[in-house]
Amino acid sequence: MSVPPSFPITPLLPEIRAALAAQPRLVLEAPPGAGKTTQVPLALLDAPWLAGQKIVMLEPRRLAARAAAQFMAAQLGEPVGQTVGYRIRFESKVSVATRVEVVTEGILTRLIQADPELAGVGGIIFDEFHERHLAGDLGIALALDVQATLRPDLRLLLMSATLDGERIAAWLDAPRLTSPGRSFPVRIEHPPVRAQETPEHHLARTVRQALDDTDGDVLVFLPGRREIAQAQRVLEALLPSPGGRGVGGEGTGEARHSAPAVPSSAPAGAPSPAGRRESAHIDVVPLHGELSLTEQQHALAPAEPGTRRIVLATNVAESSITLPGIRSVIDSGLAREPRFDPNSGFTRLETVVISQASADQRAGRAGRVAAGVAYRLWPQSRRLERSRSAEIAQAELSGLALELAAWGVTATDGGGLAWLDPPPPGALAQGREMLQALDALDRDARITALGRRMLELGTSPRLAAAALRAPHEQRAVVADLLALLEARSPLRGTQARNDDLRVRLAALHAWRDRRGGAPRGEVDTGVLAAIEQASKGWRRRLDVRTAATGVPDSHAVGDLLAHAFPDRIAHCDGDDPRRYVLANGRGARLHEHTALLGEPWLVVTDLRLESRDSLVFSAAPLDPRTLERDFPAHFSRERTLRWNEQRGAAEAFEEHRFGAIVLSRHSVPVHPADALPAMLAAIRARGLDALPWSDHARRLRARMQAVHAWLPERDLPDVSDANLLATLEQWLAPYLHGKHRLDALGAEELSQALASLFDHSQRQLLDAQAPEQVVVPSGQSRRLEYAGAESPVLAVKLQELFGLADTPRVGGGRIPVTLHLLSPAGRPIQVTQDLRGFWERTYPEVKKELKGRYPRHPWPDDPWTAQATHRAKPRGS
Structure with a gap:
């Protein structure tokens, strides 16, 4: 060939x-x-x-x-x-x-x-x-x-x-x-946006500059159909139609417009930089995937003689096709790319900033036939990512998981296939969990007969599950719902925020019944036309001969979509009519202008995840009898325990549930065995301060922490917060047995529980190496204060240490005690771990300063041999 x-x-x-x-x-x-x-x-x-x-x-x-x-x-x-x-x-x-x-x-x-x-x-x-x-x-x-x-x-x-x-x-x-390809030099410009200038008018001004500065056609990259329609409207105002024909009505998908070229923005009287360009006519042409075949062919065909074209395109024109005659490119720097949207449960197109590789490819379109210019509508200082990331790294993977199961792969690492970038194991596991909830996979992650039929249908697993479980007489409605949920909402104007999904279906049916006669401004007829085309395809695939018309039963939409969103079946909270509990356990709320207020049951198809209650964007009412008929396995009767934070006690209930939705609840007696896990969970949630610590228990724990740190070779129990909370079942649970309130645990019991962590020999070691008290030369026992691994503190009057040459030590002689030496009145004189140095260097100065203030207390010249005492001298001595 x-x-x-x-x-x-x-x-x-x-x-x-x-x-x-x-x-x-x-x-x-x-x-x-x-x-x-x-x-x-x-x-x-x-x-x-x-x-x-x-x-x-x-x-x-x-x-x-x-x-x-x-x-x-x-x-x-x-x-x-x-x-x-x-x-x-x-x-x-x-x-x-x-x-x-x-x-x-x-x-x-x-x-x-x-x-x-x-x-x-x-x-x-x-x-x-x-x-x-x-x-x-x-x-x-x-x-x-x-x-x-x-x-x-x-x-x-x-x-x-x-x-x-x-x-x-x-x-x-x-x-x-x-292959080196064929290219000519392309000059890059960044026309700055002016103050108060909208993106559409910034674009229009740049289009005018491109028409004035270059020959040939202009290719404009915009992220999607909506931005293309907005640009059309602005250009229509700038390019009056000689025959009364506009650039294209809203949503029609048409944008052919011949008109005299846009006047130059040069100063009055200045010669035009390209006079011959002013005689040309302008054809404004959209190029995106929702156009009809005829419109696509027009966009891809060369311009007629004497006509220049402004092609408003999505990134379909970036590399997949070739457009003839392009001499300048205007790049918005944006594109629609697939992103998993956890709010809707689908992978949707999202507006994102393009990569540097995409920007270079777009600019290269201006240099295919001659030298050209690329105008970038973002600041030159902006830095772009080098290349786009793989969709597999950020998409919801239930569809991929179903494909892999059909191929015989059940491992969460991609099953030994040769991946350039393997699927993330966590996302793949989540996808499999959802497929199991939809009965597409069995417990061993193997594909079921229903799963194979879902694959053959060729849509997302959620929508496939709804379509295949629908009664045959409802499949025409299902075809419409598949098309509606895969598209953006056709509602506009006052209906744009309507959260009742049935309104979208009614708009499609009204438009279909009136053959496009829907009220202008309330719907986007171009979107409806695209939805109708998709619905026709689904009807063929579902073996449906006629389209659905009229208004379906009030619960039909919700009943059908329950099979797609079993985890988002929602029941109204009895205390707040705008708040709902989802079957997956999350909370959701309706916005203040909702059309769904008062509906007891909903199927939520689109929401925005928030930290507490998610905001519902789209839902449909549901007949609860559908749940009893189609989801019997999701109902359960369970005995549950709940911790009452206010009472500090465990409470038991018997609950009738649908998923995580509690349908009814009544109190039952608390069994001691049931209460224990609830109390331990409450302690872990609130921390160890929830326990009744006495001074004795706190001092004991501090000593235990000290010897654990000082004597690592003895492998003594760790009594840190983290370890005590992790081992509550071992040391505290025996003392909580039979209780269902935290305040039933006494301080003495807590001390006993803590002490039980050390066996007999370890307690002997504790008393020897971290004694609670020490006997000082005065014969008195004085308490040591411990603070974890730090040196313990002994606060003692100076006179009680006469005759003691060296600092006392603990921890097998490794740890010197920190002495807080006190005056006879108990006021601090010196903090030291070097008692010998204190006697030699500091004591003479202390004696000189304090002897006159405390004359009834001994201040010997030789503290090494003086008799230690905790008493003052008798009067008259």
């Missing part, structure tokens, strides 16, 4: 063919516009290793899959569906003659799961692999497993514009080829 020599990838095609003839894996790096997506598959069709089999090529987006298939088919002079076809969600154009099948990433997983030997497939191409979608990572992991075990002849080719090629080539044990 001859390939036109007009693509930068063309000189590299022989090397690509040779590399895949010699080994089964290859990594190809080529920049956008090099032609890799449309030229490489066709160049491989006559490869001997393919032997008449087909090539499956993965594209990360539906729009790119269609466009690639259409371009390749046009090169062959055939309609799509012959040699080249495509298969995406709800749409397929393939035939028995198809040799190159372009698919979106999830389709490959279905192909491999259905036929692990991939009969009739000779090679798989992973295009734009740098986007690192979860489905793509799973697809290559499964394909590598197939290649290693069943199909050593299978060829795998990873292609990307911005790969970490060295790392990926090492991971695959594959050679790496690089």
